[in-house]
């Protein structure tokens with residue numbers, strides 16, 4: 154079972170670990186070793202503390218383990234991150250996180266989301282209904298540039314989005330306090 158819930162301060166070490174491992178083990182297929190090193194060094198273990206307070210910050214638990222996380226900036230209407238632990242790829246974790254972020258966005262009154270997709274994540278976002286706007290570069294604080302792709306999606310109306318799509322228990326958690334999506338794993 155995958156459950157997506159709000160992150161708490163006690164999740165930050167696990168979130169940091171997922172972030173660094175995803176960059177080093179998954180994103181490294183699409184970026185140079187120099188880019189991966191510069192990117193992953195930007196993240197001290199306590200780096201998520203401030204972000205936890207400023208953003209919609211969700212984590213996905215699979216069998217009691219933090220298997221991924223996602224970040225939504227409601228103000229800029231941007232999905233800022235979806236990261237999955239490399240040993241949980243292609244198990245539906247990323248999709249569950251993204252659906253939960255979209256649900257939060259809809260509940261906040263947004264009807265469109267955009268994001269900068271890493272090159273390796275473009276097929277994932279295409280599968281989720283995002284369309285490519287244009288190629289671009291994300292500039293790291295040290296000046297190094299990471300090629301990425303700007304993508305966007307018009308969200309379905311909330312009434313349609315609320316319909317269960319797959320697993321019989323999908324959506325049960327939506328009303329249960331901090332849990333947004335509960336779905337079967339594969």
Ligand SMILES: CC(C)(COP(=O)(O)OP(=O)(O)OC[C@H]1O[C@@H](n2cnc3c(N)ncnc32)[C@H](O)[C@@H]1OP(=O)(O)O)[C@@H](O)C(=O)NCCC(=O)NCCS
Nearest residue numbers: 179236237242243244245246247248270271274276277280
């Ligand atoms: C992108 C990422 C979040 C996807 O997470 P995931 O849990 O593996 O994705 P899911 O299992 O939910 O995949 C959902 C669908 O997306 C598509 N998809 C996901 N990864 C894909 C890939 N590598 N190639 C092609 N399609 C892919 C598939 O259609 C998949 O459905 P299917 O498995 O039934 O075919 C994950 O690869 C990741 O963490 N990458 C590193 C971090 C990163 O780049 N994040 C994005 C920052 S913008």
